[in-house]
Amino acid sequence: MFKGKLHGVHPPHMKNTAGNRPTRMPVPPMITVPMSMNIGAPAKPVVKPGDEVKVGQLIAEAGGFMSAPIYSGVSGKVKRLDEILSSNGRFDTAIVIESDGLQTEYEGLEKPVITDQKSFVDAVRACGVIGLGGAGFPTSVKLNVDPDRVHHIIINGAECEPYITSDTRTMIDNASRIINGAQLLQKYYTADNIIIGIEDNKPECITIMKEAGRGVPGFEVAELPALYPQGGEKVLIYNTTGEIVPEGKLPIDVGCIVINCTTLAVIAKYIETGMPLVEKVITVDGSAVANPQNLIVPVGTPIKDVLDYVGLKAEPRKVLYGGPMMGISVPNLDAPVMKNTNAILAFAEKEAADPTPTACIRCGRCVAHCPFHLMPLEIERAYNERDGAALKALKVNLCMECGCCSYGCPARRPLVQINKLAKGVLNKYNAELKEAEEKKKAKEAARKEAGVNG
Amino acid sequence: MANRVVSVNPHVYAPETTTTIMRDVIIALCPAVVASVLFFGVRSLLVEAVCVIVAVLCEWGFEKICKRPVTIGDLSAVVTGLLLALNLPVTIPLWQAAFGALVAIVVVKQLFGGIGMNFANPAITARIVMLVAFGANMTHWAPAAFSGAPADAVTAATPLSIIAGINGVSAGTNTVADLPSLLDMFLGARGGSLGETSCLALLLGGVYLIARKVITWHTPVAFIGTVLVLTALLGQQPLYQVMAGGLFIGAFFMATDYTTSPPTPAGKLIFGVGCGLITVCIRVWGNYPEGVSFSILLMNILNPYICQWTRTKPFGGVKA
Structure with missing residues (x-):
């Protein structure tokens, strides 16, 4: 059994906007709402061009069990259904809505009626919420488990990525919503405790959450070291409960449900007011941004509008969804803010330039930094040989692509990229192994049959 | 519109690079260099300079000839040259020191693929090659200053050879x-040796x-x-x-x-x-x-x- 500490790195915190209460950005003239914002099946549009929509109105229904519905963040008229190139390189359908600027609320908004765990999960599903920490996993799927299996409910308030303060602001501005959400979870799941994990570089959040949770039975605040990546799901589970999620298993298999603090606040808001997930608090920062700040914007707001609003002091040469450790770089600024976007970072030339990799000197920093004790330097060697068996032994499949290995690499090796590619090699190897196994079985069965007949 | 950089995460890096690491090693060797001058005189600096210069020149020359990217900027050749020099006696003929640096860089390091690819430590291996090739010169130990050796002494035993004698x-x-x-x-x-005594x-x-x-x-x-x-x-x-x-x-x-x-x-x-x-x-x-x-x-x-x-x-x- 694994013993010891999970490693990590200390990138500069850069939480410049932590003290900045989110303000509402003027309504953008047009929003583009992609259908694939969650892990799993894309949502299915239920509106057509020319339809009038209002804030909170359903525009796309869940496209399956592993999916989530989508609601309009503006009032206005559906212009068209577009094919857009999403940041993962795939084409996606998007609903383009022209805003009338009035932000009229949908008159059909209703508070959900919750009587038991099933109706609670239904409400979470109806709310349209997905993992807002960035993962985009449909929250209702995560909560759709036998309540008796849940021992620990862990609220993720670690927010370990540099720059991003949107969860920080949720904890400061909406602590009561988080607690309401926590109490709901406690009501419908038989957890022993509810732990909110917060890094110790956010003392204000710790104080506020302790205060807000006073008197809530089983509620505790876990102060975590500000060592990236505390917010990684498996890292958070281990550091708050000591449980280890084994390879190929889910947190629920060790009795844990992990839920992001903003996700929980959105659920609580929906249950209180009937307003589903239609807008996001995002941190806008980076060396190209003139006035870093936190903004409330409708889901679907183009990045360009956001950057125009906050002002640029340099050409944004690299623009990210999310933080600098795990963020996804966006080539096209027409790309929209999505449900799981918690930050838009824009970097000027100096920070944007890709470093030139030099030869690996086998210093072992990647091994020393990997939270999961993997060996990226050996993985790179095995990947270069396309050695599936070695990659299997090195457990590259466990890599969560947190970026620690590349961050600390003095030779600037693109180790995360190599790990991603190595996972492809490993998958192919496993598939071939399975195929060979099946062929062998079929052959044996045929021989047995021949033996019986002969 | 300017082209935007699109790359896999992460998008920030720790300040350390191979060059800063090698620079730190050079800084860490400075006290030993000072000690070598103090105890064995200014000829120490000459030996160190020859080894470093030859090491860097060999790295540059070999990479030029092989049309590989030139990596002398990473300072690793400087470290190798300096480490080799610190493992030599002060009286070593300069051409032999230069030969050692050449062996370290060309044979032990570059022929195996350059930085990160060599299986043996270049300075150590070159020193052993020199010990075999120039046995007498490599074990000719000049007395250190302040060691109480007679002023006219030209050789001195090392503590280990004394112990070996006792044994x-x-x-x-x-x-x-x-x-x-x-x-x-x-x-x-x-x-x-120059840098090993202090x-x-x-x-x-x-x-x-x-x-x-x-x-x-x-x-x-x-x-x-x-x-x-x-x-x-x-x-x-x-x-x-x-x-x-x-x-x-x-x-x-x-x-x-x-x-x-x-x-x-x-x-x-x-x-x-x-x-x-x-x-x-x-x-x-x-x-x-x-x-x-x-x-x-x-x-x-x-x-x-x-x-x-x-x-x-x-x-x-x-x-x-």
């Missing part, structure tokens, strides 16, 4: 009384490297610790054994070479203990009075196996 392993008429004081040993006023200077550099997180404590502590314990058990003046010869420079600067030693703490401990064991065996039972270089080279050869044995256990990993 009867080598011919020698020295007695325990000829051994320098422990304080002289620590400060470096004794016969030996334990104080090397310790300063080693502590600097550990503080800067360039190296970890594992290898030096395991190496020096093993020599200390074993020689004590064998009744071999452990404090002399630890401070004598090239143990400090080897433990802090050569056995910690990234490319030729294991990347994990467990591997580093095994590597250090192995170096210590072999060093003591050679010193006590071998023909050579000193065994640090050989021990590191032998452990370099075992390094791939140690790396295999000491792979980390992934968090959450399940045995297939």
Whole structure:
């Protein structure tokens, strides 16, 4: 059994906007709402061009069990259904809505009626919420488990990525919503405790959450070291409960449900007011941004509008969804803010330039930094040989692509990229192994049959 | 519209690069360079300059000829040249020093693919080649300043050759009384290679490297610790054994070479203990009075196996 500490790195915190209460950005003239914002099946549009929509109105229904519905963040008229190139390189359908600027609320908004765990999960599903920490996993799927299996409910308030303060602001501005959400979870799941994990570089959040949770039975605040990546799901589970999620298993298999603090606040808001997930608090920062700040914007707001609003002091040469450790770089600024976007970072030339990799000197920093004790330097060697068996032994499949290995690499090796590619090699190897196994079985069965007949 | 950079995460990096690491090693060697001048005169600087310049020129020239990217900017050739020089006696003919630098860079490093690819430590291997090729010059030890040697003396015995003489392993008429004081040993006023004599200077550099997180404590502590314990058990003046010869420079600067030693703490401990064991065996039972270089080279050869044995256990990993 694994013993010891999970490693990590200390990138500069850069939480410049932590003290900045989110303000509402003027309504953008047009929003583009992609259908694939969650892990799993894309949502299915239920509106057509020319339809009038209002804030909170359903525009796309869940496209399956592993999916989530989508609601309009503006009032206005559906212009068209577009094919857009999403940041993962795939084409996606998007609903383009022209805003009338009035932000009229949908008159059909209703508070959900919750009587038991099933109706609670239904409400979470109806709310349209997905993992807002960035993962985009449909929250209702995560909560759709036998309540008796849940021992620990862990609220993720670690927010370990540099720059991003949107969860920080949720904890400061909406602590009561988080607690309401926590109490709901406690009501419908038989957890022993509810732990909110917060890094110790956010003392204000710790104080506020302790205060807000006073008197809530089983509620505790876990102060975590500000060592990236505390917010990684498996890292958070281990550091708050000591449980280890084994390879190929889910947190629920060790009795844990992990839920992001903003996700929980959105659920609580929906249950209180009937307003589903239609807008996001995002941190806008980076060396190209003139006035870093936190903004409330409708889901679907183009990045360009956001950057125009906050002002640029340099050409944004690299623009990210999310933080600098795990963020996804966006080539096209027409790309929209999505449900799981918690930050838009824009970097000027100096920070944007890709470093030139030099030869690996086998210093072992990647091994020393990997939270999961993997060996990226050996993985790179095995990947270069396309050695599936070695990659299997090195457990590259466990890599969560947190970026620690590349961050600390003095030779600037693109180790995360190599790990991603190595996972492809490993998958192919496993598939071939399975195929060979099946062929062998079929052959044996045929021989047995021949033996019986002969 | 300007092209936007699109790349896989992460998008920020720690400040350390290969060059800054090598620069730190050079800084850490500065006290030893100062000590070499102090104890062996300005010719030390000449030997050091020749080794560094030839090492860098060889790296540049070889890469030019092979049409490989020139990597002299990473300062690793400077480190190799400097380490080699610090392992030579002050009286070494300059052409021989230059030859050593050429062997280190061309044969040991570049022919195996350059930085990160060599299986043996270039400076150590070149020193051993020189020991075999220029045996007399490589074991001609000028007396150190402040060591109390007669002013007209041209040669001096190293503490290890004195001990070897006492042990009867080598011919020698020295007695325990000829051994320098422990304080002289620590400060470096004794016969030996340019940079190996001053334990104080090397310790300063080693502590600097550990503080800067360039190296970890594992290898030096395991190496020096093993020599200390074993020689004590064998009744071999452990404090002399630890401070004598090239143990400090080897433990802090050569056995910690990234490319030729294991990347994990467990591997580093095994590597250090192995170096210590072999060093003591050679010193006590071998023909050579000193065994640090050989021990590191032998452990370099075992390094791939140690790396295999000491792979980390992934968090959450399940045995297939």
